Every structure is written in structure tokens, then in C-alpha cells.
Amino acid sequence: MIHGKELVEPIVIKLGGSVITFKDNPYTVNEEAIKRLAGIIYENYKAGKRIVLVHGGGSFGHVAVSEIDEKKGILDAVDVAYVQYRMLQLATIVGKAFINAGVPVTIYPGHVLCRKEARCNFDLLYEDLENGLVPMTYGDIVYDDRGYTIISGDDIALWLSSAIGARKIYFVTSEPGVLDEKGNVIKRVSAGEQVVDLGGRGYDVTGGMKRKVDAALEYSSSHDAEIRILDINGLEKVLRGEEAGSVIGGDKAKRRVGRGSRK
Ligand SMILES: Nc1ncnc2c1ncn2[C@@H]1O[C@H](COP(=O)(O)OP(=O)(O)OP(=O)(O)O)[C@@H](O)[C@H]1O
Ligand SMILES: [Mg+2]
Numbered sequence: 001m002i003h004g005k006e007l008v009e010p011i012v013i014k015l016g017g018s019v020i021t022f023k024d025n026p027y028t029v030n031e032e033a034i035k036r037l038a039g040i041i042y043e044n045y046k047a048g049k050r051i052v053l054v055h056g057g058g059s060f061g062h063v064a065v066s067e068i069d070e071k072k073g074i075l076d077a078v079d080v081a082y083v084q085y086r087m088l089q090l091a092t093i094v095g096k097a098f099i100n101a102g103v104p105v106t107i108y109p110g111h112v113l114c115r116k117e118a119r120c121n122f123d124l125l126y127e128d129l130e131n132g133l134v135p136m137t138y139g140d141i142v143y144d145d146r147g148y149t150i151i152s153g154d155d156i157a158l159w160l161s162s163a164i165g166a167r168k169i170y171f172v173t174s175e176p177g178v179l180d181e182k183g184n185v186i187k188r189v190s191a192g193e194q195v196v197d198l199g200g201r202g203y204d205v206t207g208g209m210k211r212k213v214d215a216a217l218e219y220s221s222s223h224d225a226e227i228r229i230l231d232i233n234g235l236e237k238v239l240r241g242e243e244a245g246s247v248i249g250g251d252k253a254k255r256r257v258g259r260g261s262r263k
Pocket of ligand 1: 173195208
């Protein structure tokens, strides 16, 4: 037994780019939000919860891709390397804030863990988790002989959850949940439900809220997991065992638990 923690089920928390950065302002981070998140994660880590973090591209990844795409229409090898560099930059800013708060974050660039078509290997990350660390990865871009593929942080969070058997998956965003056209939080989003696109602030190359909900619904149709979309206040609440945010799917009885290979 390491740190007395291996019997505790991991929680996967995706820190949305909409909350850790200002998405409409290139290469700017929301320091206050990052600091608050770091404090919340620290309290929960200290209390014995096992946590894996994934963060999004925000005004780093999304902006880098959009800017190059607008200028050239296609990303070459150097452009891909530049986007990877920008994402690593964001990861180190987030990582530093969390380490300062006492959270032992270890950083795994998304392109090191995953290639296109969901070919991922989470073994090393899982080892860190077992050893009491808080591994963190992020949405990224990969390059091969046929071009580049953007791997969204939302997808990595779901692939990771399946691989390590996480049954609590929380997507933290700027909004308190999935909103209806009046701006009210939809408590449960069920399969087949259409999410209204209320528009986003700033750059997004991975489909925003709609794609996030669709991916989560698809995941929930074959995995036993509590998936929520919420804001920072909501995260704090659900980690305390209270109700918050929007629950995505999970309203059918039968479920297959996504344990198994970590690859
Ligand atoms: N119906 C809706 N409910 C909630 N948010 C919505 C809705 N429609 C559009 N949005 C927008 O979607 C955004 C969340 O999606 P987005 O992909 O921008 O965030 P993220 O996933 O946190 O960021 P990143 O992709 O950088 O990680 C919100 O900030 C909001 O502006
Ligand atoms: Mg997004």
C-alpha cells in the first residue's frame, strides 16, 4: 500500500480552458481561477482523494491553432511544434500554481500519452497516481506523416477515465453547467438532448460546449460514471458530496464499468 491510497477510486477533473484562461485574449491566464482551483484540489488531495487532472487549450492552444490556420490554412511541422510549445507553457503555469499550493502535480504532455485515433498509453501516469502524485495532462496536437491531429482535453479526460476506471469525471468550465436558452442550468442532460449553442467567448477549435456534451453522452452510454459539467463553485460542492452542475447521461440502469487496460 502506497500512501494508503490505492483503494480510493480516482477522480478525473478537466480544468477547462474557459476557466483557467481568458479565451478571448491570446495567451492570458486567469491567475485567480487557477489559484482557487489549486486550493480546492489541495484540500481534497490532503483529505486522501486520488485525483488526475486534464486541462484544456484555452487562449493558448486554441489561439495558436486559429492564428496559424487563418494565416496559412494548414499547419506544418514547425507550427505543430509551436502549438505544442504553447500548450506546455500553459501546463507549466498551471503546474507551478498547483505545486505552490502543495499539490504534487506531474506534467504529461498530451502528445506524449496519446496519438490520433485514441491510441494512448497511460501506464506511467497511472504509476504516478498510485504513488500518491497528482498527474496532469492536457489537450494537445500530434503530428505524423499525414499531417496533424488536435486531441481535445475533453476526449483525453474520457479516454483516461475509461483506462484507469475513474467513475467520477468533472468538467470545470466558466459556466455553472449546461445552460438552456434562458440561461438556467439543466440538471441532467439525457441522451439525444440537443444543447443550445449560446456562443462562446473567443477561440475554440474543438467544438466547445456542444461537442463536450456529445462526447460525454456517448461515453456515458457504455460506461458507469458520474459525469458533470460545472464551474469552480460547483466543483468545490460536488467534492464535498453536495449537488451541483449538470449531470451528463447516466440515466439508464445497465452500465459497463470502464476498467481494464490502461493502454
Ligand atoms: N448551452 C451552453 N451552456 C453552457 N455553455 C455554453 C453553452 N453554449 C455555449 N457555451 C459556451 O461554451 C463554453 C465552454 O466550452 P469551451 O470549449 O469554450 O470551454 P472549455 O472546454 O472549458 O475550454 P477548452 O476547450 O479550452 O478546454 C462556455 O464558456 C460558454 O461560453
Ligand atoms: Mg472546450
